Structure formats: C-alpha cells, structure tokens
Amino acid sequence: MTNSTLKVLKERRSVRGYTDELVPEETLDKIIEAGLYACSTRQDTVLIAVQDPETVATLKKLNAKIVEEQRGQSSGDPYYGAPTIIVVIAKKSSGAAVYNGSLVLGNLMNAAHALGVASCWIHRAKEVFELDEGKALLKKWGLDADEFFGIGNLALGYPSGDYPVAAPREAGRVVKVL
DSSP: OOHHHHHHHHHOOBOOOBOSOOOOHHHHHHHHHHHHTSOOSSOOEEEEEEOOHHHHHHHHHHHHHHHHHHHSSOOSOTTTTOSEEEEEEEETTOTTHHHHHHHHHHHHHHHHHHTTOEEEEEOOHHHHTTSHHHHHHHHHTTOOTTTEEEEEEEEEEOBSSOOOOOOOOOSSOOOOOO
16 A cells, blocks of 8 residues: 555545535546445445436435434434535345445545545435435436445535544554464
8 A cells, every 4th residue: 555545544534514616527537436446246336426406405305304204303414515426326136235335435435535525424325215206316317226225425525614634543443463
C-alpha cells in the first residue's frame, strides 16, 4: 500500500453537511469505477448514481419516512443536503450480497475522498426498496424489485463546513497472535 492510500484510509470521515454543487460526471465515474473493483466473491451488486434533483428528493423523502417510522420523529434530510446519491443494491440470490455491497461502499467512500469529494454512508436502503415507491424506482431504472434489495446509500458532495478530523483510535482493539 502506498503512503497516499494509507493517508486516504486514515483521513476519510463522514460528512454531514453539503453544498449544492454537483460532483462532476468525470469525477463521479472514477468513484463508481472504484466501487466496481471492490473485493467480492461475485459481481452481485448494482450501483445507481442519482443527481436528478427530483429523484434525489424522492430518495430523501422515502428514507426520511423510514426514519420517522423507526424512531417516531422527523429526521429532516437524512442525506444532509448531498446533491448526489449512489445507491448500492445487490441480488437477493447471493449469500454474500451484504458483505460485497459493504465493500463496494467502502471503496466508493475512499475513492471519493481521494478525489476531494466528501461522503457519508446512509442506511435504510433495504427498507426504502421494500416500499412500493422504492420498488417503483427500481422498475423505472430497469431493475426487478423481486431480484434485488438495498444494501446502502452514499451521500456525495462538497462539505458545507469544515472537514471532520479523525478521533484518536481506542486502545485494546487489536490482538496479535504471532
């Protein structure tokens, strides 16, 4: 691993506030490519990049609906104002889909940081695409809701404030058996 790779891994943090500036398509394509090269037992994930404001608003509304149902409170914008969302879904038939999709999301976040784009993993993709409205989105995108389920969402954009700094790592999290 190069020093720049280690630097990205150590410095990337979740950002919870974005400007409305879109991630340029060329940059977005590089981030997506990194996601496609994530370690996996099989290529069972699909990445859906969304910048269309109407669709972004729909995804935000559906995710907020799930938060309200789970917590009994309004969440505001669960994507923190991000103008770009990447949805990661996977084939229901894959026993490793959650693991593979998680690795995809990790690659996406690290690639985004390396390219100067902020990110935050947003949960509830599974629940969103179990809703009738979520199934309708999958159908609109040419995907069969009976074949796929949501793994996670990635908010992408440029921070509206200071970039977070990593907290010190807690002790006692490594056991070496040499």
